[in-house]
Amino acid sequence: MKVRAVQFGPALGDVGKNLEFHAAQVARAVKDKRELIVFPELSLSGYQLKDLAAEVALRPGGREWRQLEKLSRAIDIIAGAPLEEEPGILRNAAVYFSRGQARHVHRKAQLPNYGMFEEGMVFKPGDGFHAFRIGPFSAGILICREILFPMLAYLYFLQKTDLLIGISNSPQRGIGRDGISSFQLWETMGYVFSQFYQQNYLFVNRVGFEDGIGFGGGSFFARAGRGIVQKAAYVDEDILDAEVRAADVRRARIASSYLRDDQPALVLKEMRRILHA
Amino acid sequence: MLKIDCRMVEKILTAFIKDSVLKNGFRNAIVGVSGGLDSAVVLALCKKALGAAHAFALILPYRASDPDSLRHGKMACRKFRVPFEVIDISPSVDAYFERFPTESRLQVGNKCARERMAVLYDHSARQQALVAGTSNKSELLIGYSTQFGDSACAFQPIGDLYKTQVFELARHLGVPAEIVAKKPSADLWPGQTDEGEIGIAYKDLDVLLHLMVDMRWDEGEIIERGFKLPLIRRVRRMIVNSQFKRTMPPVAKLHARTIGIDFRYLRDWNK
Secondary structure (H helix, E strand, O other): OEEEEEOOOOOOEEEEEEHHHHHHHHHHHHOOOOEEOOOOOOOOOOOOHHHHHHHHHOOOOOOHHHHHHHOOOEEEEEEEEEEEEEEOOOEEEEEEEEOOOEEEEEOOOOOOOOOOOOOOOOOOOOOOOOOOOOOOEEEEEEHHHHHHHHHHHHHHOOOOEEEEEEEEEOOOEEEEEOOOOOHHHHHHHHHHHHOOOOOOEEEEEEOOOOOOOOEEEOOEEEEEOOEEEEEEEEEEOOEEEOOOHHHHHHHHHOOOOOHHHOHHHHHHHHHHHHOOO | OOOOOOOHHHHHHHHHHHHHEEEEEOOOEEEEEEOHHHHHHHHHHHHHHHHHHEEEEOOOOOOOHHHHHHHHHHHHHHOOOOOOOEOOOOHHHHHHHHHHOOOOHHHHHHHHHHHHHHHHHHHHHHHOEEEEEEOOOHHHHOOOOOOOOOOOOEOOOOOOOHHHHHHHHHHHHOHHHHHHOOOOOOOOOOOOOHHHHHHHHHHHHHHHHHHHHHOOOOHHHHHOOOHHHHHHHHHHHHHHHHHHHHHOOOOOOOOOOOOOOOEEOOOOOOO
């Protein structure tokens, strides 16, 4: 499956402009014969929404939603938005549109709420990590901070996914002699998911600035068992094309039998013991 | 401890300048060039971000300014090939103090800083150029600036770099060695130096600020690192007492939604 990550900077709160950009990128991806196009977290709205969140939320069946469904007749799309499924209740969500319909919604469960982050003031956390089908693949979505909790990716590993998609709005931070330390967080997890969960993993981060906070880009594709094999630019807008192959997952599982040897029942037993101690 | 990857910093800061200018509907930036390090660095970054045709400099000497400041200001502009204009602020500053005489050199210094701000903002309109700030993190944290004077700007490219890091970036960007080598000074009166006035060398102040602010070390840990308690407390007081310079003035809340309190939108709203 030919996938494309679009690394860009949405206009904060200008859904119309961002949707136009999505449509233009979809048209370009269709022309380039891609099968799945993935936009970053909150790609339709921008990140630091504060009081804007309720004003720009995406509503199932609403005008923007229908337009995305229409766009997905030609190509599968994953886009990020503040989602209002129940009146007045917002979630930070990723929506998978395919063959003219929304087919899957992932609602972010890990909402960062410290320092510069205040997602807990805006969103209600999601409560599930459900694998879903993208063409021939079993896939799972993680949103930003969820990526940094490896036990959440493990839930998809247990569901035998072949493709993880991580969408992010990661602010670049931690300058030192070796560059920006936050870049390493995401790449480390890319290595972990690829090597130990034997996943094909597409990480899509945004770029651009919101009131001085810069988002670092550095989207990448990690091939199952092989680590990061392709990387987009840091800081700048970029497009990353990759090819996801089921054979890589099979090959990785044969080479190192982490999935076969995994003992989820043991993990569950121990978790119950620890939690109820 | 404070070493930086200058190439990455340059990449981020030039992207930030470009973004700040273009998303606000401008194409140009204007920099008040003092002849010192910070404004030379910001000038170089603006030139790299926007191109020579979209960066402008104003050199704004007062009659008591060190002649080297003017010379170094011109040197920086010529080095980075940025068009500049020299505007002597003495007539307007002196006209004011003829009416309201003072013996306070601090008042004169503050007046000069605010006069420069007024000229820069007027030229901002004339040139359709946003005013680029030149404050660094060290001076922002300890409040070593004139409110509504040198701290006034549309965006702050080097506001998260300590002074010692600005030195490193300056060498990377090719700021003339003579400017990098001279002692930092606000040049508010003859012989003034930042370090003399603040009472601590930047190389120590910056490590102390980094430990206090970025690393969140407590007093005990910082003392173990070799700093004396009275200095730690003095710097902490400087940070606390200058918080008013880093925030908008408070609005007295009366309605359900109040500006600055719970009317919560970014400056980059719809941009």
